[in-house]
Amino acid sequence: MPVSKEYIIKRTFSLIGVVFGATIITFIITRVVPTRPELLWAGPHATLEQIERAREILHLNDPIYVQLGYYLRDLLTGNWGVSWRTKSPVLPGILSALPATLELIIVAFIIAMAIGIPLGIVAALKRGTVIDHVLRVVTVIGASAPVFWLALISQLIFSSWLGVLPSAKRINELLVIETGFHPITGFYLIDSLIQGNIPAFTDALRHIILPAIVLSFYPMCLSARMTRALMIEVLNEWHVRSALAWGLPKRIVLYKYALKNVIAPVVASLGLSFGYTIIGAFMVELVFVWPGIGMYAAMSLLSFDYPAVVGCVLFIAIFYTLINTVVDIIHAIIDPRVKL
Amino acid sequence: MTSGNVILNIKDLNVNYFTLEGVVKAVRGLSFTLRKGESLCIVGESGSGKSTVGLTIIRALPSNAVITSGEVVFNDVDLLSLSEEEMSNKIRGKEISMIFQDPAATFNPLFTIGQTLSDVVRHHLGIKEKDKVREHVQSMLRTVGLPDPERVARSYPHELSGGMLQRAAIAVALSTNPKVLIADEPTTMLDVTLQAQILDLLRKLKEEFNLSMIFITHNLGVAAEVCDKILVMYAGVPFEEGSCEEVLLRPIHPYTKKLLECVPRAHRRVGRLRYIPGMLPDPKNLPRGCPFAPRCERATEPCNERLPKMVEVRSGHRVACHILAPGGEH
Ligand SMILES: Nc1ncnc2c1ncn2[C@@H]1O[C@H](COP(=O)(O)OP(=O)(O)OP(=O)(O)O)[C@@H](O)[C@H]1O
Numbered sequence: 001m002p003v004s005k006e007y008i009i010k011r012t013f014s015l016i017g018v019v020f021g022a023t024i025i026t027f028i029i030t031r032v033v034p035t036r037p038e039l040l041w042a043g044p045h046a047t048l049e050q051i052e053r054a055r056e057i058l059h060l061n062d063p064i065y066v067q068l069g070y071y072l073r074d075l076l077t078g079n080w081g082v083s084w085r086t087k088s089p090v091l092p093g094i095l096s097a098l099p100a101t102l103e104l105i106i107v108a109f110i111i112a113m114a115i116g117i118p119l120g121i122v123a124a125l126k127r128g129t130v131i132d133h134v135l136r137v138v139t140v141i142g143a144s145a146p147v148f149w150l151a152l153i154s155q156l157i158f159s160s161w162l163g164v165l166p167s168a169k170r171i172n173e174l175l176v177i178e179t180g181f182h183p184i185t186g187f188y189l190i191d192s193l194i195q196g197n198i199p200a201f202t203d204a205l206r207h208i209i210l211p212a213i214v215l216s217f218y219p220m221c222l223s224a225r226m227t228r229a230l231m232i233e234v235l236n237e238w239h240v241r242s243a244l245a246w247g248l249p250k251r252i253v254l255y256k257y258a259l260k261n262v263i264a265p266v267v268a269s270l271g272l273s274f275g276y277t278i279i280g281a282f283m284v285e286l287v288f289v290w291p292g293i294g295m296y297a298a299m300s301l302l303s304f305d306y307p308a309v310v311g312c313v314l315f316i317a318i319f320y321t322l323i324n325t326v327v328d329i330i331h332a333i334i335d336p337r338v339k340l
Numbered sequence: 341m342t343s344g345n346v347i348l349n350i351k352d353l354n355v356n357y358f359t360l361e362g363v364v365k366a367v368r369g370l371s372f373t374l375r376k377g378e379s380l381c382i383v384g385e386s387g388s389g390k391s392t393v394g395l396t397i398i399r400a401l402p403s404n405a406v407i408t409s410g411e412v413v414f415n416d417v418d419l420l421s422l423s424e425e426e427m428s429n430k431i432r433g434k435e436i437s438m439i440f441q442d443p444a445a446t447f448n449p450l451f452t453i454g455q456t457l458s459d460v461v462r463h464h465l466g467i468k469e470k471d472k473v474r475e476h477v478q479s480m481l482r483t484v485g486l487p488d489p490e491r492v493a494r495s496y497p498h499e500l501s502g503g504m505l506q507r508a509a510i511a512v513a514l515s516t517n518p519k520v521l522i523a524d525e526p527t528t529m530l531d532v533t534l535q536a537q538i539l540d541l542l543r544k545l546k547e548e549f550n551l552s553m554i555f556i557t558h559n560l561g562v563a564a565e566v567c568d569k570i571l572v573m574y575a576g577v578p579f580e581e582g583s584c585e586e587v588l589l590r591p592i593h594p595y596t597k598k599l600l601e602c603v604p605r606a607h608r609r610v611g612r613l614r615y616i617p618g619m620l621p622d623p624k625n626l627p628r629g630c631p632f633a634p635r636c637e638r639a640t641e642p643c644n645e646r647l648p649k650m651v652e653v654r655s656g657h658r659v660a661c662h663i664l665a666p667g668g669e670h
């Protein structure tokens with residue numbers, strides 16, 4: 001796969017641009033909101049003196065552009081500030097919450113593709129039949145259902161009423177103690193397998209199923225609809241007809257040849273829907289008490305924890321740009337005509 | 341006329357396309373025979389149903405097409421009665437193969453020429469060993485005159501020119517040593533020098549592989565170059581069929597005559613390129629009688645009433661036109 005210098009330069013600049021823009025915007029917004037951060041920083045029982053010292057440490061007495069200057073300098077040196085809420089550094093805080101969110105999103109995307117793409121293929125091959133119409137209605141509704149609503153409803157049905165799946169957290173704490181499970185990578189599904197801890201694996205799986213399915217709904221419906229449209233288009237192309245004319249069996253023509261034409265754009269558009277999925281992940285994390293970045297960001301927001309909020313926004317901006325790069329690369333691997 | 345010599349026999353074929361706007365009668369009452377080693381040209385304007393005939397023979401029609409009646413007899417078997425599985429395992433690509441008009445659209449853009457070619461080879465010849473497949477792939481690419489077959493096999497379609505792709509398509513089609521090759525306007529999208537090269541190649545390979553060929557074109561000049569027999573079609577209906585000399589030198593059907601007047605000739609540079617005035621009839625709304633009647637200078641009463649039937653005028657020369665009716669002169 002050829003990657004040109006231009007592409008690397010372009011991506012680097014866009015990363016810098018996005019990060020810089022995101023930093024400035026969030027910084028300004030958080031400083032313009034009229035509260036008194038030093039009070040939060042110093043705590044409820046602080047003396048006037050301590051509060052004054054807090055203003056010094058936070059550079060709150062300086063003009064706002066100087067404050068921004070300090071902030072940018074710190075960012076570049078990896079010092080993303082200290083959370084006022086947890087009193088611990090922001091960057092490690094975010095990074096330690098990252099695996100939980102990533103695990104959730106990855107499982108959701110796997111579900112989305114594993115179900116969405118086959119559904120799309122079925123709809124395309126059975127075009128115009130009852131199956132196709134039912135799938136269309138379901139996917140249109142599914143793609144527009146609000147995530148938090150789906151989360152609450154599924155929690156209600158599967159946890160409260162049926163009681164078959166847990167409604168909160170990533171794993172049963174009692175089980176962690178009993179089986180001696182301990183995180184290594186932070187991806188519980190992987191960690192439990194590494195340790196050969198099957199009860200922990202099963203439990204982590206039971207915990208992730210509900211939030212992941214809820215989160216997968218939008219990308220699933222999206223990929224089903226895209227797959228259907230693309231498949232119908234591809235099936236009408238000459239290369240499908242010539243492959244059949246040369247006697248390749250239908251199953252090879254469909255599932256080896258045509259499918260590849262469909263997957264590349266579907267993956268690309270799923271990548272673009274990633275932004276939406278992150279927002280969705282926040283809501284899902286809140287409802288399912290999932291200790292990821294979404295929880296971290298929400299708690300920070302509710303307690304006016306500026307360094308943490310700015311850190312989260314910044315992190316997501318970087319993350320999003322990186323995901324786009326990864327999607328570009330995947331696209332280029334699948335499609336030789338795409339030059340990066 | 342020994343029937344043992346006949347490899348393909350089309351009998352009274354009718355093919356319709358179903359669309360939202362109505363039924364397109366793409367082929368109506370077509371019959372012809374193809375003998376071993378013979379090449380037959382199907383000639384007609386765009387939309388006359390030529391490709392539909394080719395796709396019907398290998399049963400690769402679009403999903404909205406329906407073969408309403410007829411037989412496609414290949415080596416004494418009616419292909420229309422075979423199951424899809426029998427077709428794709430034994431006939432399609434193996435005994436009867438096809439190449440198409442647009443070489444750039446013939447190959448899947450996400451697979452190399454080598455991948456496509458080896459899949460066909462593996463499926464039909466049952467060769468499993470990687471080396472043998474590769475060897476066969478390369479020898480096929482060499483056979484169609486592609487220099488550096490290794491590089492071609494590694495190339496994606498967008499990395500090759502139209503001429504090279506058409507050669508590669510021929511390599512795929514012939515890799516299984518088929519008995520019949522259907523070439524659907526294989527030179528239409530190529531520029532003139534390449535056209536001549538591809539025609540030369542097909543002529544050469546026809547001898548080498550002992551092929552029977554159905555060559556589809558809208559150009560009578562091309563037809564004259566490659567074919568033993570010519571079949572002229574118009575709006576899905578066969579008009580005239582016969583040996584190359586018969587049809588080109590002693591045409592009987594008014595439509596064939598008009599077509600011949602339109603063939604540009606190098607030594608006849610005078611004047612503008614001629615064309616037949618008027619257009620093909622709307623395929624969803626065909627006239628009751630002869631489809632050429634609205635454009636025909638010789639149309640008479642019965643032309644608007646009945647579809648003319650094929651009549652043998654001389655040995656092997658058949659024509660469908662009402663001027664042949666008793667009393668009609670030609
Ligand atoms: N999939 C389809 N659905 C509906 N109508 C079709 C379809 N394919 C072809 N037709 C119609 O059937 C008729 C015959 O088409 P066909 O492609 O066989 O003609 P052709 O002689 O090969 O023309 P060309 O020189 O343009 O390739 C035309 O009127 C065409 O519009």
Ligand code: SF4
Pocket residue numbers: 594595630631632633634636637638639640643648660661662663
């Ligand atoms: S049948 Fe009549 S309309 Fe048709 S070509 Fe012959 S003379 Fe012309």
Ligand SMILES: [Mg+2]
Pocket residue numbers: 390391392524525
């Ligand atoms: Mg055609």
